[in-house]
Amino acid sequence: MTDDIPAGRRWRWWTVLRLGVVALWLVAAGTAWWTAPRQQSYDQAEADLAAGHVVAYQWGDRWDADQRTPWFGTADLESSGTLGPLFGWRTPDGRVWWTDTTYFDQLTIAGTVREESYAGPGAIGIAEQLQAAGLDSRSGVLQPLGNLVAGTGLAAAVVIIGVLLTGPAPVLGTRWFWFWLVCLVPFGLGILWWLIRERPWARAASPPASPRPQSHGPLGFALGVGTALLNGILLMVLGQLLGDRWVPRLDAG
Incomplete structure (x- = not known):
């Protein structure tokens, strides 16, 4: 922004830009929370299969957290060989669920699938139910909105870096202080x-009559790392108290 632009017009421009960044954050945060993989029981997997509530499914033996953005990454099932023991599926409402078939070994196997391709009786049972329900052709991406989440995070990052580089000089902290906070604090907080x-963004951030020293890059880096560690502990505690439904493990473990 140049000094020859009227103050009122400049303020309106910054306000619109700020609202745009908030909107991007809300889209990314809401989508990441809604589509985060949540663990379900084997029985629920069977029920969804029987009801035809499986839009897409994947087999794997581990979850691989997507690092396209440090704020709202997604997770995909990865497989290193046989199919299973983890089975993930997406329901018509866009939510993603998964179950571990490892401990389900007292099942009646019909022999309609190649048993050597699967990680155990539990996985074979799910595969046979997929086939019986006519859903075995729906193997695909569990989180098709992952690109949307990554794209909104990237768009927000571009706007922020642009403002940091070309906007008015920060008052409370240096550009490097805010850079580290923006990059390291989880979930875009x-x-x-x-x-x-x-x-x-804020009129209240105008320089005070007796300005205090600015916060610098090393402090921003330390605060970012510390906040990330505290965030992990807090999520673990809240997950135990509230359950996976409200506090999903966004990396699915």
């Missing part, structure tokens, strides 16, 4: 803090 507290 550093973005929200910057949007509330720092120029050019």
Whole structure:
């Protein structure tokens, strides 16, 4: 922004840009929470198969967290050989579920699938039910909205970096201080803090009569790392208290 632009017009421009960044954050956060893989019982997997509520499914032996964005990554099932023991499926509402078939070995096997391709009786049972329900052709991506999540995060990052580089000089912290907070604080919460507290977004961030020293890059880096560690502990505690339904493990373990 140049100084020859009227202050009122400049303020309106920054306000619109800030609202746009908040909208991007809300889309990414909401989509990541809704589509995060959640563990379900083997019985629920059978029920969804019987009802035809499986839009797509995948087999795997581990979850691979997607690192396209440090804020709202997705997770995909990865397989290193046989199919299973993990079975993941997506329901028509866009939600993703998974179950571990390892301990389900007291099943009646009909012999309609190639048993050597699967990780055990539990996985074979699911495969046979997929075939019986006519859903075995629906193997595919569990989280098709992953690209949307990554794209919105990238768009927000581009806007933020652009403002950091070309916008008014920050007051409460240096550009490097805010850069580390934005990049390291999980779930884009550093973005929200910057949007509330720092120029050019907030009038309250105008230089005070007796300015205090700015926060610098090393402090921002330390706060970002510390917040990430505390976030992991907090999510673990909340997950135990509230359950996977409300606090999903976004990396699915």
